[in-house]
Amino acid sequence: MKNFAVLILTLATLNACTSAHLRPVTKGPALMWLGRYDPIESKSLSDVPEQVRLKVLDHLRKRLGPFADRLKFTGVRIVDFDRLAHDEPSSKDYHYEVYAYDLQFEFQMRSVGIDSYTAQIKLRSDGSILQEIDLPAFAESPEKLGFISLEHAASIASSKGYEHKALYPQIVYLEETDSLAWKFQEKIPDDGLVTQSKVIFVSAHNGEVLLKGTSSSITIGDRASSCKFHLPKAAKRPGLTQALARRITFASQRPFHMWSEPSSQSNCRASVRRLAWH
Numbered sequence: 001m002k003n004f005a006v007l008i009l010t011l012a013t014l015n016a017c018t019s020a021h022l023r024p025v026t027k028g029p030a031l032m033w034l035g036r037y038d039p040i041e042s043k044s045l046s047d048v049p050e051q052v053r054l055k056v057l058d059h060l061r062k063r064l065g066p067f068a069d070r071l072k073f074t075g076v077r078i079v080d081f082d083r084l085a086h087d088e089p090s091s092k093d094y095h096y097e098v099y100a101y102d103l104q105f106e107f108q109m110r111s112v113g114i115d116s117y118t119a120q121i122k123l124r125s126d127g128s129i130l131q132e133i134d135l136p137a138f139a140e141s142p143e144k145l146g147f148i149s150l151e152h153a154a155s156i157a158s159s160k161g162y163e164h165k166a167l168y169p170q171i172v173y174l175e176e177t178d179s180l181a182w183k184f185q186e187k188i189p190d191d192g193l194v195t196q197s198k199v200i201f202v203s204a205h206n207g208e209v210l211l212k213g214t215s216s217s218i219t220i221g222d223r224a225s226s227c228k229f230h231l232p233k234a235a236k237r238p239g240l241t242q243a244l245a246r247r248i249t250f251a252s253q254r255p256f257h258m259w260s261e262p263s264s265q266s267n268c269r270a271s272v273r274r275l276a277w278h
Contacts, residue, residue: 022150024115025171029104031077035088039077039102048076048101052127056103059129060121065139071105074118078102081125100125105133112204113150114171134173136180136205144179144205153182153202160209162186162200171204180204188214 045053061068079100084091091098099122106118121133136144150169158164163186170183181201188196200212 022113022154022167022169024110024113025150025169026116027114027118027171028116029102029118029120032098032102034079034084034091034098037079037084037087037091039079041075041077043075045073045076047078048103049127052101052123052125055127056101056121056123060105060133063133063137063139064135065142067107067135067138067145070107070109071119072107074104074106076101076103097124097130099123099130109147111149112147113169117171119173132175134175136173136178141178146206147180147204148182148202148207150182153204153207154184156202156207156209157182157184157200160200160212162198172201174201174210177203177210179210181210185215 040047048056060071064071077099079098081098081100084098101123102120103123104118104120106116108114108116119133119135120131121129122131124130138145154164154167154169157167162184166186168185168187170185172181172183173179174181180203182204184200184202186198188198194216196214196216198212199215201210202208203210
């Protein structure tokens with residue numbers, strides 16, 4: 001574990017398609033692994049100090065507008081920093097800030113193919129935002145309240161050369177565009193060591209193709225050892241491409257996401273599909 005100070009495991013379900021129909025997708029919470037320390041888990045908002053609780057709820061109402069009413073609180077993870085220092089002494093050397101509160105909210109939109117989406121916002125002890133909620137600022141951009149369906153997005157991916165029957169769909173948040181996107185991944189035949197996939201991101205709001213390229217990863221034992229995302233030479237949005245390229249460049253001792261197939265979640269064997277964009 002010396003190569004990585006912290007590991008974030010994203011509990012996201014990669015839903016395969018059956019025949020020509022895609023199953024609704026589920027996005028679970030991203031959990032930060034803190035060595036031998038386990039954060040306190042609670043299903044009650046009352047376990048968050050009132051001042052912090054009122055501050056974050058007011059922020060969410062201002063950022064999300066009417067969409068905030070769709071959210072259902074599902075839980076909070078609370079870090080006791082004295083206990084963290086005791087159980088995981090190396091935490092003092094982390095090159096990033098650990099949250100005090102990780103609040104999770106769920107919404108469903110089955111009509112467009114979202115079975116469940118867990119959004120998270122991470123806070124410091126005083127209630128200030130450490131990591132913004134992974135949802136668009138709907139109050140500022142009400143046009144993003146519109147969604148295209150999973151099937152519609154899949155047809156767009158197919159028109160760009162992606163095989164509909166081979167797609168693995170996900171719903172993801174892109175910080176650079178402050179939008180939700182349908183992510184489709186199509187595996188490419190490989191040599192058994194390097195896993196490669198064609199990946200395309202389609203805006204969940206208007207169907208625009210935001211990014212497409214090829215991802216590759218290597219898994220040795222139960223640890224993914226490298227990850228690259230090959231961006232197209234000619235990008236529709238050079239600024240966006242450059243920003244994403246900077247964020248998905250691998251660096252050791254920094255948090256990253258691991259995407260695991262449902263069949264391999266039990267023993268944590270997984271390949272890095274992409275790095276966190278936040």
